[in-house]
Amino acid sequence: MHRRNVLQLLGATAVAAAYGSSARAARSGDRVVVIGAGILGAAISYHLARRGAKVTLLEKTAPASGTTGDSFAYLNASTKSSSRPYFDLNARGMAGWRRWQAEFGAALPLQWGGSIYWRDENAAAEKLLSTLRICQEWGYSGRRVDEGELRGLLPKASLGRVDGAVVYEEEGVVDPVGAVRVLLDRAKALGATLRFPVEVTGIDVAGDRVRGVKTNEGNIEADTVVVAAGIGSQWLANSLGVKLPLVPSPGVLIHTAPQPKLLDSVVFAPTSTVKQSLDGRIVSSSGHEGSSEGGDLQQQGQRILANAARYFPTLKDAKIERVSHGLRVLPQDGFPVLGYAPKVGNLYLAVTHSGITLAPAVAQFATQEILDGIAPDVLAPFRPTRFA
Numbered sequence: 001m002h003r004r005n006v007l008q009l010l011g012a013t014a015v016a017a018a019y020g021s022s023a024r025a026a027r028s029g030d031r032v033v034v035i036g037a038g039i040l041g042a043a044i045s046y047h048l049a050r051r052g053a054k055v056t057l058l059e060k061t062a063p064a065s066g067t068t069g070d071s072f073a074y075l076n077a078s079t080k081s082s083s084r085p086y087f088d089l090n091a092r093g094m095a096g097w098r099r100w101q102a103e104f105g106a107a108l109p110l111q112w113g114g115s116i117y118w119r120d121e122n123a124a125a126e127k128l129l130s131t132l133r134i135c136q137e138w139g140y141s142g143r144r145v146d147e148g149e150l151r152g153l154l155p156k157a158s159l160g161r162v163d164g165a166v167v168y169e170e171e172g173v174v175d176p177v178g179a180v181r182v183l184l185d186r187a188k189a190l191g192a193t194l195r196f197p198v199e200v201t202g203i204d205v206a207g208d209r210v211r212g213v214k215t216n217e218g219n220i221e222a223d224t225v226v227v228a229a230g231i232g233s234q235w236l237a238n239s240l241g242v243k244l245p246l247v248p249s250p251g252v253l254i255h256t257a258p259q260p261k262l263l264d265s266v267v268f269a270p271t272s273t274v275k276q277s278l279d280g281r282i283v284s285s286s287g288h289e290g291s292s293e294g295g296d297l298q299q300q301g302q303r304i305l306a307n308a309a310r311y312f313p314t315l316k317d318a319k320i321e322r323v324s325h326g327l328r329v330l331p332q333d334g335f336p337v338l339g340y341a342p343k344v345g346n347l348y349l350a351v352t353h354s355g356i357t358l359a360p361a362v363a364q365f366a367t368q369e370i371l372d373g374i375a376p377d378v379l380a381p382f383r384p385t386r387f388a
């Protein structure tokens with residue numbers, strides 16, 4: 001039986017006691033191929049390289065050219081209140097970003113300005129407050145604010161009617177492309193190899209084990225293969241008969257030219273979501289989590305800008321530099337798919353929406369699973385086997 005299966009039988013606690021640091025030393029030279037240089041592939045590669053694994057990261061286009069480059073990149077758990085395990089995993093992700101900040105310092109383009117929500121209609125305000133109550137009961141920092149305080153927090157906004165408002169102080173945003181750059185630089189400095197453009201065209205399997213990957217530049221052997229290929233993960237998994245159902249979910253954002261300082265927090269107004277990056281650019285979406293309305297992208301962009309300008313009038317004539325049309329990596333049930341694939345002993349799947357928030361936690365857990373043989377119990381609800 002493969003060592004990992006034996007370890008799972010023994011149980012995580014017994015394993016930690018039985019193997020301790022010798023297991024880490026024994027596994028640290030493992031050859032791991034990671035497929036996909038989005039936020040998850042970059043994060044996992046960095047964590048594995050830090051522990052001494054021989055990492056080869058393969059990217060078919062360029063780093064952060066997939067969903068990560070089109071992400072709003074709001075770091076939060078408050079939008080995850082429908083499930084306690086999912087909320088907790090996201091809170092671990094946020095804690096992980098703070099650890100990364102301690103490691104990387106100002107190189108990491110993070111902004112911990114909190115988030116501000118308000119609603120202009122009673123039912124929506126009630127929903128906002130009931131979400132706040134759940135988050136508070138689960139130990140999260142957040143509070144109701146009155147209209148006066150809201151005006152003080154957003155002096156440059158034109159709020160309109162306010163039926164209820166909430167702030168979550170510990171949330172933030174990040175520039176996802178800049179974060180991938182930092183993680184890859186650190187991973188490479190630790191010996192990881194990043195290759196692009198190199199496309200993985202198949203996975204090389206013998207029996208119930210992966211031997212490596214097939215690419216358009218030849219085969220590469222590996223002890224473990226990590227699939228962090230975003231929406232491309234579905235095809236890779238399916239090619240081995242592993243079910244990984246993803247649902248299409250496009251999201252549209254506008255990115256403006258740099259603007260004078262407008263806000264410090266990420267803002268969820270009744271019909272618009274707005275953040276201002278460190279370089280002054282405004283990133284905004286409207287509708288449900290920035291979902292695409294379909295039709296012409298530039299016209300959608302103009303509507304998003306008009307919506308943002310309802311609340312921040314100085315944005316009315318802002319120049320839109322880019323309208324992005326991103327594809328969420330959305331598993332059918334909405335929850336992450338994390339862990340070894342069923343049937344194939346050493347193929348690890350890391351596929352999820354909210355991957356920006358979750359990246360540090362996913363990277364930590366994946367590294368522990370791959371190098372230490374630990375099966376963290378917090379991942380139990382998110383295993384790929386649930387689709388088998």
Ligand SMILES: Cc1cc2nc3c(=O)[nH]c(=O)nc-3n(C[C@H](O)[C@H](O)[C@H](O)COP(=O)(O)OP(=O)(O)OC[C@H]3O[C@@H](n4cnc5c(N)ncnc54)[C@H](O)[C@@H]3O)c2cc1C
Pocket residue numbers: 035036037038039040041058059060061062063064065066067068069070071072073074075198199200201228229230231232233250251252253290326327328329350351352353354355356357358
């Ligand atoms: C509009 C929008 C808003 C979002 N907002 C948020 C948010 O506010 N907060 C949050 O936490 N998350 C948010 N998300 C989700 C988050 O962006 C994603 O979960 C995350 O970026 C996924 O990262 P990834 O590394 O898994 O995938 P990707 O970034 O897509 O990376 C996968 C990479 O794999 C490469 N690849 C694919 N197939 C192959 C192959 N065969 N060989 C080699 N390389 C391959 C691709 O080129 C790509 O670069 C949002 C997403 C969208 C679209």
